Amino acid sequence: MNRLLPLCRILLTGVFILMTSCSDNDDLSPNPVPENIPKEVILEFNQRYPTATNVTWSIKDTYVVADFYLADTRAGGHEPNSTAWFSMTGHWNMTETEISYQQLPATVKAAFEAGPYANGRIDDEIDKLQRSDNNETLYIIEVSLREEGVETEVDLYYTEEGILIKEIRDAKTDDDYHEYLPQQPEGNIQKWLDEHFPNARIVDYERESDGTEVEIIADGLKHEILFDKRQEWVYTKTKYERRDLSQIPGNILNFLRTSSHYTTNDNAIDDVEKYDTRDNGTYYCFELKTAHGREVKVYVNEKGLIGEDRPQSGSGSQGSGSLPVEDDIQSFIEKKYPGAVIIDKDYEDGYLEIDIRHDGIEKEVLFNGQNQWVRTEWEVRELPEAVKQAIKANGYTPDDNEFTFVETAEGTSWYEIEVRKGREELELYVSPTGEILRTEYDD
Numbered sequence: 067m068n069r070l071l072p073l074c075r076i077l078l079t080g081v082f083i084l085m086t087s088c089s090d091n092d093d094l095s096p097n098p099v100p101e102n103i104p105k106e107v108i109l110e111f112n113q114r115y116p117t118a119t120n121v122t123w124s125i126k127d128t129y130v131v132a133d134f135y136l137a138d139t140r141a142g143g144h145e146p147n148s149t150a151w152f153s154m155t156g157h158w159n160m161t162e163t164e165i166s167y168q169q170l171p172a173t174v175k176a177a178f179e180a181g182p183y184a185n186g187r188i189d190d191e192i193d194k195l196q197r198s199d200n201n202e203t204l205y206i207i208e209v210s211l212r213e214e215g216v217e218t219e220v221d222l223y224y225t226e227e228g229i230l231i232k233e234i235r236d237a238k239t240d241d242d243y244h245e246y247l248p249q250q251p252e253g254n255i256q257k258w259l260d261e262h263f264p265n266a267r268i269v270d271y272e273r274e275s276d277g278t279e280v281e282i283i284a285d286g287l288k289h290e291i292l293f294d295k296r297q298e299w300v301y302t303k304t305k306y307e308r309r310d311l312s313q314i315p316g317n318i319l320n321f322l323r324t325s326s327h328y329t330t331n332d333n334a335i336d337d338v339e340k341y342d343t344r345d346n347g348t349y350y351c352f353e354l355k356t357a358h359g360r361e362v363k364v365y366v367n368e369k370g371l372i373g374e375d376r377p378q379s380g381s382g383s384q385g386s387g388s389l390p391v392e393d394d395i396q397s398f399i400e401k402k403y404p405g406a407v408i409i410d411k412d413y414e415d416g417y418l419e420i421d422i423r424h425d426g427i428e429k430e431v432l433f434n435g436q437n438q439w440v441r442t443e444w445e446v447r448e449l450p451e452a453v454k455q456a457i458k459a460n461g462y463t464p465d466d467n468e469f470t471f472v473e474t475a476e477g478t479s480w481y482e483i484e485v486r487k488g489r490e491e492l493e494l495y496v497s498p499t500g501e502i503l504r505t506e507y508d509d
Contacts, residue, residue: 115150148161186211235434279390418434446471469482480498
């Protein structure tokens, strides 16, 4: 009898191991495929992802969506880490995959580590978007920043070449990236792209009632191309970073360097945008940083300095946007700034910056990643009397004849004013009633 006890223990242990092994295999086995999933989709999925496990299926709008686990994308757990989108006919459109920071292309890591967000805390689960039909692959890095005691998250979108194309603060947490599903440019638009940028890769395609904007990568640069309602070309905006200054014509840079706006060196140039336009030829917009960190936009064309006023494109009419924007943003602008014309848009420090012309003034309207209004700012040449008296009473002298006015979603507003006091250069933040809210010293 005593000899049987060790044998029983061995048999029981073997049964336990077998049961555990079966349980693990069940976790990795494919789930049943619903009857409403087309066979063409199943065939395409199995060919693309033969090692996929824990597959679940759903239908969203006109797409079939598969959530699944791929073992080679990151270690640990077997919960789904990939999502693939297919048409009902089995055409693959896009796959989102979670990868680690170390799996990023070297070009993307180098660009991030040399960029302004390198000191932030990154989420090691990077989203990789692979897309069909000559659409650019994107890598989304989530960075947490602590600014003035507040935690802020910024999503950074990079191409495989390491070009930062978008910065989004406080993005939606449940974003499935459906807005990046590939879209085929329509007739005249595709024809124009084939003629002018035959090797372009599409980053984004936005079609709204006022026109269509196509964002592409070509020749190592980001280009934004606007077409009007009739699919006729309006302008191409090409973005240059500071490292790309060698691609700017020498005469254009010389016009800037000899102007009164240019007071330091090329490090003051934050970035440059080139506009090839239907109505105003070619000009460049230089974004300069002042000693206090303020931004000044200066426009230059081949004849010389234009100044700080953007040339009007002529592509929009009063009361209607000349650029396509999302409906909720369009509605907000129409309500808060009646008669405004949308003249440009970009991403600035994580915010979506919509430039409008309202009451003859160019204003910058900022939104976060959920399309919520954050603030609006614009240049003014005259200060309220209460502000003037506050500056004078505290011994300051304005250092410029242009000032920035800011209004915010919280209901607060102020003037930003560069001043001098003796040998000190400062930036004052003053309320419309003359209260000095903050003082920043030039380092």
